[in-house]
Amino acid sequence: MRPDWLRRGLDYLSERLPVQKMSFESLVTKKVVPVHRMSWAYYMGGLALLFFLIQLVTGVFLLFYYQPTVSDAHASVEYITYYVNSGFLVRNLHTWSSSCMILCLMVHALTTFAMKAFARPREVTWLTGSMLLALTFAFGFTGYLLPWHQIAVNATKVVLQSIEEAGRYLPGALSGLPTYVKEIIQGEASVGQATLSRFYALHVVILPLLFFGVLGLHLLCVQLHGMSQGTDTPARRSEKFFPIFMLKDFWLWGVAFLVVFVLAYCLPFESFYPYPLFEPYDSLGSTPDGIKPEWYFYFIYYPLELLPFWVVMLGQTLGGAALFMTPWIFKNTSRKVLGIIATLVSAYLIVITIFGHDIYEMFKGGGA
């Protein structure tokens, strides 16, 4: 006789991971994709996967020449860019594709949210997806430091310092915790060789391993549950996953790859920044003007610049919690309301990412 809680636990699990569905029939011959107004959203996850694969391959390529030491990191990146055959291409692909991957993931998260694809029994899919998003941001953050140029090191310093800042708002014994965390991440008194080695290990080994595991679970869930309906009334039409949807997906991959390839071939990602920021980091000089994180951190960076620190921290904590708790918080919310929330969030992200600097200038311009 199984105890009641165990039985309920097992029921819960078997509904979320219906492994009995793992058959050729349900995964290949019977699998269908609904066709409706939001069908394009079904491609976003696959697209993000393509960019991840590009990251994987170009990342391994870069490992052939990159050297993770404070004296050689910048020089080796320069060597890749200017001396290795097609080295600029591999590096530009890596930077362009990283941004594309994050963009796709953001759109993917927002659309699955709006389509209520997180609802029972797909909670695990949403959770693993949120983890992948967090891991991708971690990839972005750790990878940003590796070239060891002015903007990379200084931006990393600022971010790590702002972790410490959180200590002020924590009570008593806890107030030392953020500093402790910061020192664990940083590995020494200031951002230096220890930090570089840590970020390198994270970016190249630990995060990818974690990513593979979570991605495997995520894809397994997607496969087991099939495509979510996405609309309130079941779509009238549907198309077969194999081969129709899959081929369309590959077609999109081809186009996306071509676009990123051409971008990488013609336009270094750095051309969006003023040049001196990419000089090797000088630990004895002053911090240069215009230190900024990558565009995909603007949504948290500009609020940090504009609002009191605790407001942003609180908002960030709540936002993060809401992201992970979405399947339970919005359990009974209608798709209409979800759509409105997703639109508002998108509007915020777009406005702050594109006009963040103008908004900053408006409020803080001229300074003192």
Add this chain to the structure above:
Amino acid sequence: MFDLLIFVALPYVALLSLVVGSWVRYRTHAFSYSSLSTQFLEDRWLLWASAPWHAGIIVVLLGHLAAFAVPGWWTAFMATPAFLTVVESVGLLCGWMCLGGLVIFLVRRFVNARLQAVTTLADVLVVLVLMAQVGTGLAVAVNHRWGAAWAPGALGPYLHGVLTLRPDVSVLTDMPPFVKLHIASAWVLLAMFPFTRLVHVLSLPLRYITRAPQRVVWTSSRASVRFEERAATDNERRLFLRAALSAGAGVALLSMGTLDKFFKYFLKQDLTEDEQAHLLSAKLRRLKQTAEERELELERMSRDAILVAPMAELSTTRGKYFIDYQMRPALAFKDAEGLPIVISAKCTHLGCTVGQDVDAQGRILCPCHVSYFDIKTGQPNLGAPAKEALPRLGWALKDGNGKVLLVQDPSGGREGSAEPGQLATSLLYILKRYA
């Protein structure tokens, strides 16, 4: 003499046979223009023979045609190593597919009783000659590589001569035997053409592609349903094949454009000596810089006092950067009385390094989030992101003999004294005990 027979007489006999024979056969036995398909008698082996053979031979023939029809463009394209490699590899692969298909064609003729009943000597002969043709072609491709590049120039004039009735065998005399055999068996094939099943090449059913699908009306509803189902499956299969083909073509095109670049990435880099020297000197510079930083670190571990600068080098308007005992940046200035001002340069907001230039109000700027710090007190301006003052550092002034003249602790308390005259020649130190 033998060359003349094979490469001048035979071609004309073959061409004559091809044109006249095909014409006559079409006029007299139009319905015999057929491949005499044996699919009804045996279809399993046939798939593995027919599909690779036809796929391969179509590509190979189109390649030959393009090379001899537009030799100028063709050779221009082949001048690019990447194209040449792709064309040669695809050609070789198709050649092997043809040969494999032919072998299966031949084998199935001999192991299947039903087929033996309908097989004629001509059928076997056709396969054998085709095998010779493909075999010699492969032998040329393997033994005399890059035929796609050299063949149009070397053999084009001969073919052109034959077609314009001015045959010239001189270009062939020095050709390797495989090339000669390949050409000879080609003429034999053309000669056999109208007398064998090869004529089906001329009855390409291109109209099938565009004609309207045949509509079958069934009397029984069950049969109708079954038919609909089968039609749907067939349609899906067609769609899949078409899409797979375009996907394959897309991948091939992409690979042509990208793979050579990625391959080059792993080759040994060809750098000139200048470039190597430049790289090496840059690397050494970087290493020296790192070594200097490490020395600073060591110095801070082992010394009780560290020289910042001689007072004569300090200025009231532009700070001098140095590294404090915690390896953090700091700034040293001179005040109006000629005494040192020594403060941390690590912004109390988010840790950026504060700028060194003093503005009219005696302040320095942190560029990250625009905080102005008064250098005397270290206090940030009102409303600045930074809330705390930049800490002041304890320091000592020593004269040239190492005698301590004046010491100030971080809170500002002073010990000792210095004459104005001594100040200008003294040296500024930071002290471990205040670190």
